[in-house]
Amino acid sequence: MNEHMPVDELISGAAQAAGGWLGSLPVALVATSADGTIVRWNQLAQELLGHSPHQMLGHNIADLLHPGSDRSLGRSLWEAAATGRGVMGTVTAWHRDGYPLEVEIWAAPVADRQHGAATVLVFAADAHAARRIRGSSAVWDGLFHRSPVGIAILDTQLRFLQVNPALEAMNGLPESAHVGRRLAQILPEVNAHEMEEAMRQVLATGQPVLDRRRVGRTPAEPEHDRVWSCSYVRVEDPARMPIGVIASLVDITEQQRDHVEAEAGRRRLALLSEASMRVGSSLDLERTSQELADLAVPRLADAVTVDVLDALANGDEPGAGLRGGVALRRLGKAPLSGSEVTDILAPLGRTLSFPEAAPYTQALAARQTFLIARLDQQAIAPAALHTAKPAQLLAVGVHSFIMAPLLARETVLGVATFYRTRPTGPFGSEDVTLAGELTARAALSIDNARLYHREHETAVILQRSMLPQHITPPKGIEVSHRYLSASDVNEVGGDWYDVLHLADGKVGLLIGDVMGHGIAAAAVMGRLSASVRALARLDLGPVRLLRQLEAALADLSEPMLATLLYVVCDPAAGSCTVTRAGHPPPALVHPDGTVRILDTPPGVPLGVGGVAFTPTEVSVAPGSLLVLYTDGLVEARNSDLDERLEELTRLLTHPQRQLDHLCDALITHLVPASADDDVALLVARIGGAQHAG
Numbered sequence: 001m002n003e004h005m006p007v008d009e010l011i012s013g014a015a016q017a018a019g020g021w022l023g024s025l026p027v028a029l030v031a032t033s034a035d036g037t038i039v040r041w042n043q044l045a046q047e048l049l050g051h052s053p054h055q056m057l058g059h060n061i062a063d064l065l066h067p068g069s070d071r072s073l074g075r076s077l078w079e080a081a082a083t084g085r086g087v088m089g090t091v092t093a094w095h096r097d098g099y100p101l102e103v104e105i106w107a108a109p110v111a112d113r114q115h116g117a118a119t120v121l122v123f124a125a126d127a128h129a130a131r132r133i134r135g136s137s138a139v140w141d142g143l144f145h146r147s148p149v150g151i152a153i154l155d156t157q158l159r160f161l162q163v164n165p166a167l168e169a170m171n172g173l174p175e176s177a178h179v180g181r182r183l184a185q186i187l188p189e190v191n192a193h194e195m196e197e198a199m200r201q202v203l204a205t206g207q208p209v210l211d212r213r214r215v216g217r218t219p220a221e222p223e224h225d226r227v228w229s230c231s232y233v234r235v236e237d238p239a240r241m242p243i244g245v246i247a248s249l250v251d252i253t254e255q256q257r258d259h260v261e262a263e264a265g266r267r268r269l270a271l272l273s274e275a276s277m278r279v280g281s282s283l284d285l286e287r288t289s290q291e292l293a294d295l296a297v298p299r300l301a302d303a304v305t306v307d308v309l310d311a312l313a314n315g316d317e318p319g320a321g322l323r324g325g326v327a328l329r330r331l332g333k334a335p336l337s338g339s340e341v342t343d344i345l346a347p348l349g350r351t352l353s354f355p356e357a358a359p360y361t362q363a364l365a366a367r368q369t370f371l372i373a374r375l376d377q378q379a380i381a382p383a384a385l386h387t388a389k390p391a392q393l394l395a396v397g398v399h400s401f402i403m404a405p406l407l408a409r410e411t412v413l414g415v416a417t418f419y420r421t422r423p424t425g426p427f428g429s430e431d432v433t434l435a436g437e438l439t440a441r442a443a444l445s446i447d448n449a450r451l452y453h454r455e456h457e458t459a460v461i462l463q464r465s466m467l468p469q470h471i472t473p474p475k476g477i478e479v480s481h482r483y484l485s486a487s488d489v490n491e492v493g494g495d496w497y498d499v500l501h502l503a504d505g506k507v508g509l510l511i512g513d514v515m516g517h518g519i520a521a522a523a524v525m526g527r528l529s530a531s532v533r534a535l536a537r538l539d540l541g542p543v544r545l546l547r548q549l550e551a552a553l554a555d556l557s558e559p560m561l562a563t564l565l566y567v568v569c570d571p572a573a574g575s576c577t578v579t580r581a582g583h584p585p586p587a588l589v590h591p592d593g594t595v596r597i598l599d600t601p602p603g604v605p606l607g608v609g610g611v612a613f614t615p616t617e618v619s620v621a622p623g624s625l626l627v628l629y630t631d632g633l634v635e636a637r638n639s640d641l642d643e644r645l646e647e648l649t650r651l652l653t654h655p656q657r658q659l660d661h662l663c664d665a666l667i668t669h670l671v672p673a674s675a676d677d678d679v680a681l682l683v684a685r686i687g688g689a690q691h692a693g
Contacts, residue, residue, distance in 0.1 A: 025133050030122040036060045039119070048103070048124060050096030061122070066092040066100045090127050102127040150228075150249035153235070156203060156242055158182050158196055170228070170251060172220030190216030195230060202232045203242050214249065227256040268434050271299055275441050283449040285313060289332030290348075292416060292442040297334040300434060301402075301418035303341035306332030306442070307360075308406070308414035310351050312450060318411055325355045326364060328414060340396040341419050344389060359383045363403045364412050369436045370403040373426040393419065400426035404439040408447035416442070471499045474507050476571030478685040480659035482667055484632075485678055494525030494562065495630045495680035500536040502568065508536055509567040511628040511682050512583065515605065516560060524560050528552065542566050542579035543613045546606065553607045561607040565628055571687050574622065579615045581606050584634065587652060588618065589625035595649040622687030625662075627652060632677035633670055644670070659683050 028048040031040030038061055041053040049064065088106045095101045106123040144151055150167030154160055160178035168174055177186060184192035191214060198209045214228040228249045235244040279291045289306040296304045307328035312318050329351045333342055346352055354360040359382055363370045372379050375398055380390035393401075400420040406413040416439045420427055427435075473479045481497055494514025502508050510532060514521045531552045535545050546564065553560055563583035569576045578586065578598055582605035589595050601614040620626070627648075634644040651666055663683055671679055 025125055025129055028124040030061065030124065032061050032120045032122065034120070036062055036120075045124065048126065049093055049101065055096075064093045066094045093124075104130050150247075150251075152178070152247045152249075154199065154245045154247065156244060158199055158245070161244065167249060170220060170249060171218045172222075173218075187216070187218055189218065189222075190214050198230075199232050199245050199247070202234050202245055206234050206236075206242070208233045226251060226253045228252065267299065268430070271295070271434065271438070275438055279438075279442050279445055283445070283452045285446060285449050286331045288442060288445045288449060289414075290334070291332075292438060293332035293334035296416075296418060296435075296438060298422075300431065300438070302421045303339055303345070303398075303419040304332070304334050304416065305330060305342075305345055306406075306414065306416045307352065308446065309412070312413055312446075315453065318413060318450075325353060325358070326361050328352045328354070328360070331414075332416075341393060341398060341421065344392045344396065355386065358386045360403070360415060364405050364415055367405055367407055367412060369405070369432050369439075371401075371427060371432050373400055373428070375399050375401060397421040402427050402432060402435045404432075404435045406439055406443035406446060408440070408443040411447065413443050413446050413450075473499055473684075474501050474505065474571075476505070476687055477507050477569065478659060479509075480663045480683050482663045482681040483679070484667060484671060494521035494528075495632065495678040496525045496529050497628065497680045497682040498529060498532060499682070499684075500533065502536060503539050505570070505572060507569045507571070507684075509569060509626060509628055509682060509684055510564070511630060511680055512562055512564040513630045513678075513680070514560060514562045520558075521560075524553075524556065524562070528562060528564075542568060542577060542615050546579065546581055546613050550606045550609060559607065561605040563605045563631075567626060567628065569620070569626070569684070569686055574620050574687065576618045576620050576626065576686070577615045578618055579603070579613055581613060582608075584629065584631055586629075587625075587627040587648060588620070589627065589652045591621055591623040593653045595652045597645060597649070620686045624686050625652070625659075626684045626686060627666075628682040628684075629666075630678065630680045632679035633666065633681060635677070636672070659685060 026044050026047060028045035029040070029042045030038060030045050032038050038056050038059055041051070041056045045056075046052050087108075088104070090102060090104050092100050093103045103124050104127045108121055110119045110121055144162075144164045147164065148166050150170045151164040152160055152167055153162045159180055159182055163171075163175050163178045168178075171178075171187060173186060182192075183190075183195055195212065195214055198212050201207075202209050209230075209232045212230045212232070214230050215225060217223070217225055229252045231248050233246045233248075234242050235246055237243050275292075275295055278295060279288060282288065285308060289308060293304040293306050308331050309318050310327035310329045313329040313331065330346055330348055333345065333348050335342055336348075352360075359370070375390075375394055377394070380394060383390045398419050398421055402418040404416050404418070406415060416435070418427070418431075418435055471479060471481065477499075479499055483495065483497070494512075494516065496512055498508075498510040500508030500510060512525070512528065514525045514528065516524070528549060531549060532545070535548050540548065545566065549562075549564065553562065562581075564581040565583040565586060566579045566581075567576050567586065568579075578600045580600055581603045583602075585598050585600055585602070587595060587597050598616070598618060600616040600618075603613045604611045629648075634648055635641060636644065647670065648666070651669055652662075654662075657665075663681055666681060667679065
């Protein structure tokens with residue numbers, strides 16, 4: 001302290017220093033004479049203890065002590081100051097409003113040679129507030145220097161004032177490289193302008209900005225992008241005016257990478273889940289191929305083509321190998337329009353031929369997914385020998401692509417190609433895995449469709465081959481018949497019909513249905529049909545014939561059931577014997593157009609056993625029609641059976657038409673375009689003109 005400075009100037013300077021001491025802590029200034037008489041009392045002293053200057057000037061400073069406090073401490077502090085030693089301590093003062101107040105004091109003597117008197121300057125502050133600010137300062141110092149969180153203090157021009165060691169390490173720059181410069185000046189490889197805009201928003205509004213992402217590269221790690229979570233808070237003076245910004249930064253690169261990977265995994269699982277529901281539900285080659293292409297765009301690729309072996313598309317077997325090249329037919333393509341990539345590629349339905357050395361052929365032969373992560377002139381050179389398409393694709397921005405073979409049950413069925421033009425980067429290993437999983441699912445569906453069509457065709461061929469190819473009806477009978485296979489391989493069954501020549505000019509009309517579907521049902525139907533023809537030659541009655549058929553079913557390794565309607569007609573006598581084994585009843589159409597469903601004992605299906613079959617005699621006028629059918633003609637989903645039978649009788653009310661036309665009319669009106677079940681139909685005119693149907 002300058003001992004030659006006048007006391008008034010010392011007091012003024014000390015007051016200014018005290019006003020800035022510890023920032024916002026109010027510090028009172030008091031001056032006393034050597035004996036403790038108060039000679040100065042400033043405004044902050046009045047705010048601290050409640051006494052005005054005119055109330056305190058001339059009083060001894062000891063009068064401020066609380067009556068119950070230890071006065072010896074106050075006197076010892078004062079005596080030390082009066083003898084020339086600066087001292088500090090804590091005393092309990094008496095506030096003007098009548099309550100004790102703990103006060104920290106700092107006292108120091110000042111020599112005033114101009115007046116030849118000694119003065120003691122006393123600084124006083126609320127002890128509790130002083131301890132709180134000192135503690136806060138220590139906490140801040142520890143936080144700033146030792147925190148793993150990057151911290152920076154910036155002024156209102158967004159220039160760095162101070163940075164902590166953690167931020168120095170994050171940015172790879174010392175504090176000296178920060179101070180006085182802005183973020184955009186020292187770290188151009190991060191999104192600095194966006195961050196500075198956020199800080200300006202904080203300065204303008206006072207509202208903190210939390211978790212704003214800073215992304216880019218710093219000298220600490222110039223080869224890799226990092227991600228930081230940044231938060232900004234405005235710093236204010238006591239008048240709440242902005243004086244700067246405090247920024248805190250946390251490196252979240254690893255967490256962000258984990259989040260991105262988890263999100264990518266979730267998207268992959270969602271895509272595969274959707275593929276299991278959308279791809280291959282129709283068992284149709286074209287539709288399945290297009291479903292795969294549509295599903296992959298845009299979530300995996302920007303363009304996709306799906307090419308199936310031409311032989312497979314033609315309904316033939318895929319073949320044993322790829323020697324000599326391969327012919328592929330384009331059955332899937334996405335997007336179908338609005339894409340420069342797909343505009344270059346061959347359209348749907350086009351057959352593409354590739355020689356043995358072409359990349360497409362090699363990819364199929366290798367049976368492995370083929371990746372070109374970065375497409376360039378060198379990468380397209382092998383394919384460019386065979387076509388100009390790769391160069392054209394490169395010109396419109398294709399920078400990465402995947403070829404994934406359609407492989408199911410160790411059979412190559414085709415290939416799916418994925419193209420990427422988006423700026424997010426090339427295909428990676430995870431994309432290759434996802435493409436492989438999608439194509440594997442699609443390939444299995446395509447192969448299921450192939451097997452389905454093959455089995456369906458086999459079942460239909462077997463079914464038709466076992467039906468009577470040429471029926472020559474006996475004299476006095478005119479017949480017509482139809483067979484319609486189901487649209488689904490699982491519904492192609494054992495429906496059949498036959499017309500038998502019996503003794504004494506009689507005729508056997510037969511229609512049956514083996515319960516079950518597919519090739520097995522068709523095979524059992526053929527066995528029953530052959531058995532019926534053999535038994536009919538023995539001139540067995542209806543009941544005995546049905547019992548023999550039951551025995552034939554019992555000989556099978558797998559139990560089977562079958563319904564049967566057997567009608568023995570005697571055209572000369574004008575009568576028929578109707579015997580049913582669980583089969584729908586026939587319809588009888590009289591010459592005048594009257595129609596009735598013959599209500600005869602239904603019996604039970606062959607193979608059930610234990611129930612007697614009951615023949616029923618029915619009179620039949622010359623020119624009458626008997627209509628025998630399987631349940632596929634009159635049963636339909638979401639339709640009432642009685643209503644369907646009424647429709648059948650309505651269609652039969654014009655018996656004079658030709659039988660072929662009548663059969664066609666019944667099929668057209670009663671069977672939908674996609675039949676749910678096989679349909680067998682046999683119509684006979686009893687006592688009419690003899691025609692073969």
